[in-house]
Amino acid sequence: MKPSSDGWEELADWYDQKEGETGDLWHRALIDPVLLRVLGQCRGKRVLDLGCGNGYLARRIARLGATVTAVDASPRMIRNAKSRDDGSGVRYLRASATMMRGVGSASFDVVFANMSLMDVEDAEAAIGEVARVLRKGGRFVASISHPCFNILSNSSWTAEKTMGNKPVVHRKVRGYRTPFAERVPWDKEDGSKPLTMCYHRPLNWYARALSSNGLAITALEEPGPTPEFTKNVQEKPGDMDGAGFQEVPLHLVIEAVRI
Secondary structure, eight states, X not given: OOOOSSSHHHHHHHHHHXXXXXOXXXXXXXXXXXXXXXXXXXXXXXXXXXXXXXXXXXXHHHHTTOEEEEEESOHHHXXXXXXXXXXXXXXXXXXXXXXXXXXXXXXXXXXXXXXXXXXXXXXXXXXXXHHHHEEEEEEEEXXXXXXXXXXXXXXXXXXXXXXXXXXXXXXXXXXXXXXXXXXXXXXXXXXXXXXXXXXXXXHHHHHHHHHXXXXXXXXXXXXXXXXXXXXXXXXXTTOOHHHHTTTOOOEEEEEEEEO
C-alpha cells in the first residue's frame, strides 16, 4: 500500500485500539469533558463529527438522541468506525474535510471537530465547508492544539529550581506568528514512531478564517486537567504535564455560530 501523505491511513488500526470506545487518557480526561460541555444538549439535533477517527464520540452523542453523521478522509478510519457500530444509527461517510461530497448544504444544527482541524492542510477550505453544511444559527465546536502554547517542536516544558529548591515548570514557545507544517511522531508500544502531518496557525488566523466564512466566535475554553489526568501523568517519572497543565493549557475549544 502506498503511504498516504498525511500518515493517518497507516496509523488507523493502532489509533483505533488506542482510542477504543471511551477515548485515550488525553481525550477522555482532558479534552472531551470541555468539548462535550460546550456542545451541550444535542438530543433531537442533526450533528456532524468532522474527522471522526474511529467514531467513539459520534456514537456517544448518537446514544444521547442526536442524528449523527461521522466523516473522515481515511478509508481505514471509516472501516474501523463501522466495525464498532453499536446500532446507535451513526452514518459513516468517507469524505475530505475540504469537500464533503454527499453532505447537503444547511443540513446540520451542529458540527464538531475533535482534535482534527489542525491536521487538515487547507483548514480554511474545511471551515468553509463547515459553514456550508451548517444551518443559519447552527454551531461549530472545535478542539485544537492551543495555538499560543502548543506550537509543535517550537514549544516545550522546562523546569527551574527556585529558593528552597522548589521546582517551577515553565512553557517555552517561539515562532508563534508564522504558520508552518511539521510531521509529528507518535510513540507506539513497539518503540516505533510513525509520523502524521500537523499544522500550526496563530490564534488570529483561526479568528479570521471563521469570520470570513460567516462564523462568529461565541466561546473560547481552555481545558484543564481532571483528577484522572493529573493522577496518571504524575505517575510517569519525569513527566511535567501534570504540573504544567495547572498553569498553561495546551488545548483550546472554540465555539462559533453560523450567522
